Amino acid sequence: MNATPWYSGTSAALPPLSRRGFLWLGAGAATAYLAGCGGDSVGGGADGEGVGGFSGEDYAGAALTLTYWNGFTGGDGPAMQALVKKFVSEHDNIEIKTNSISWPDFYQQLPAATQAGKGPDVGAMHLDQIATTAARQVIVPLDDLAEALDLAEEDFAPSVWGPGIYNDERYGIPFDVHCLAMYYNKDHFDEPGISEPPTDAASFDEAMTKLQGAGFDTPFWMPNLWPSHLMFLSLLWQFGGEPYGEDGTEATFGDEAGVKALSWMVEQIDKGYSPTNVEADAQYTAFKNGDTSVTWDGIWQINDLQASGLPFGVPSIPTIGDEPAVWANSHQFFLTREAADDEDRSNAAKTYIGWLSEQSADWSAAGMIPARNSAREEPAYQESVQYALNEQTEYLHFLSAVPGLGGVTPETIEVAVNEAMLGVKPPEEALMDAQEDAVQLLEEVLSRYGE
Amino acid sequence: MTSPPGCSSYLALFVTFVLIPIVYGLWISLHSWDFMLPDKPFIGLDNYISLMSPDSVNFSPFWQSMQASAIFTVASVPLLLVVPLAVALVMNANFRGRNVVRAIYFAPYVLGVAVVGVVWRFVLDTNVGALNWLLGALGLPDSIAWLSSLPAAWVALVGVTVWWTLGFNAVIFLAGLQDIPKELYEAAKVDGASKWQAFRNVTLPGLRQVTAFVTMITIIASANMFGQSYVMTSGAPGPENKTLQAGLATLQAANSVRYDLLMAAAVIASVPVLLLFVIAQRYVIEGVSRSGVKG
DSSP states (O other), X not given: OOOOOOOOOOOOOOOOOOHHHHHHHHHHHHHHXXXXXXXOOSSOGGGOOOGGGOOSSOOOSSOEEEEEEEOOOSTTXXXXXXXXXXXXXXXXXXXXXXXXXXXXXXXXXHHHHHHTTOSOSEEEEEGGGHHHHHHTTSBOOOHXXXXXXXXXXXXXXXXXXXXXXXXXXXXXXXXXXXXXXXEEEHXXXXXXXXXXXXXXXXXXXXXXXXXXXXTOSOOBOOBSSTTHHHHHHHHHHHTTOOSBOTTSOOBOTTSHHHHHHHHHHHHHHHTTSSOSOBOTTHHHHHHHTTSOSEEEEEGGGHHHHHHHTOOEEOOOOOBOSSSOOEEEEEEEEEEBHHHHXXXXXXXXXXXXXHHHHTTTTGGGGGTOEEXXXXXGGSHHHHTSGGGGGGGGGGGEEOOOOOTTGGGHHHHTHHHHHHHHHTTSSOHHHHHHHHHHHHHXXXXXXXXXXXX | OOSOOOHHHHHHHHIIIIIHHHHXXXXXXXXXXXXXXXXXXXXXXXXXXXXXXXTSTTHHHHHHHHHHHHHHHHHHHHHHHXXXXXXXXXXXXXXXXHHHHHHHHHGGGGSOHHHHHHHHHHHHOTTTOHHHHHHHHTTSOOOOOTXXXXXXXXXXXXXXHHHHHXXXXXXXXXXXXXXXXXXXXXXXXXXXXXXHHHIIIIIHHHTHHHHHHHHHHHHHHHHTOOHHIIIIXXXXXXXXTOOHHHHHHHHTSTTOOOHHXXXXXXXXXXXXXXXXXXXXXXXXXXXXXXXXOOX
């Protein structure tokens, strides 16, 4: 729990420095920075002015404090704190005040706080929220920073690169990619002699039967809440479906692929691999306690499971449908409207974002996958547990970043999956009902954001 | 405040914190309102019509949560009157350790709803919870889905709420009991009344206004029940046991920014409780002064 109070950043209470003092500080910071990153410069440096006033040079002005918001409250929290500490130790004139709040609260508070002038200067958010937040004018374009950082489209997967752009301007600087994966208990798998983690529907089913034979009665607990809709989305894509039409005007998750996906999930309960009514977080607790052998969850849980000492493996989820596919999302950095109004804060914030974006390999310590193709070549990532998922990076699917779409999924897809998993409605019916709702909600969203 | 607040300062407070927000809320409900978007076009009664027409996407979540709140209120209010009254009668008697008993009954009330919800979620979990384990150990059915099937979820929500808040109502009843003059009981005794007759003819009439007050605040609290359902069941199974507040909370979750629709829903939802209050306010105000609770 990171209960840092809301904090509106003001200059740190340092004694005034002489002009020479400033220069000295700036130089010190720059050297420390270069030493820390092995000479990998942030930006173009010599090629002068960037767009929007940020040149790529480290901020060298008066000492100030930036407010930084994020939702890293899980196993990823300590890794982020370590990065912040490192940044502060390398930049004498920039202090960082971090506020970590759970993601749902984060998205609710960010616009309100920004409107009230109490928001952060800088923060991290999910890729699929960028467009909505940009449309609501909470965050500002960062094209100058992207240019100064030499962010190049070819260094990123198109699915991570594209959605950071709204109305031809870049609002998000990609940091990482995270996806769903299959966790399995190695001790359980050893018992009936399953040597390889399952990779498709048949081998998955076989493994479940073997596990049951070895005395693990319910080897695969199926949640009815989080992250069941992420499992559904992954399977939907595997069966060739799409949750929404490209431009976000249509809902298509209830078609044949969706029914196949959800039916497979319900089948796991019907076959007795999972108990009924697996409630919030119970499947994860059960996996941690060794009561179930397999669970699908986000890779951000890796740190937590490692700390628990459980012998686990974390390969890709098996290909149940016709082609490999898995749900993914990405954390991206943003700058708020509030910070953009002040040139010093804005430059300091861009220095900070630029620095963090270069640490994406070190961020592997949080269980994440670096967003840059080049960072995925670095040892920090290649030696991490999640490197086992590296092949999966080409099968990642992201929800489309259409303004307002983020609010539709919880009221439609999540409800349908919940109802089907609890046996309240058969999969077809649950999906059809939710799809009808989604069509109406999408119309509302369009009338609100569509120009 | 240095000078005693006169009529005008009350009026100022009333206008600032009550009247303006109400009018502003009504105004919002008639516009397509997002505080982050520059345009806030007037949409008339669209939101109200959308909540009232059965083929609208907003109809069933809203009325389902209205219904859930109604079910919860009907199920919990009688229990929240009878049980605390019984507890208050016991606590009013003279016995050793009375203060300890009073403290024990009141203790859960000091916990926040998030704590109560999370703790009970562990206890009530279908597969890994303590309650089902205990039932199993006693040879009873041990696979009841307390948090994700109906009507078991109602039993769980009402049970937890009674456990959590009964201490508060009991304390108010206790204050009411101590207000009943001893002479009345003595007179009843002289007249040869039994304990039950004394309860019927002295205690209950003496508690009339306090009971009206407790009933009113309990109805309001139950109709507004939010945390238990939000934390414990997270809206499973489906939206059927999401109470009004939990339903509204999902309406405004994350990025669905439909503040105007929410305002319209809130306006409709406050009508029943408001009507009830208008009818019962005389008793409630008397009850407040009788039980010494400053509302």
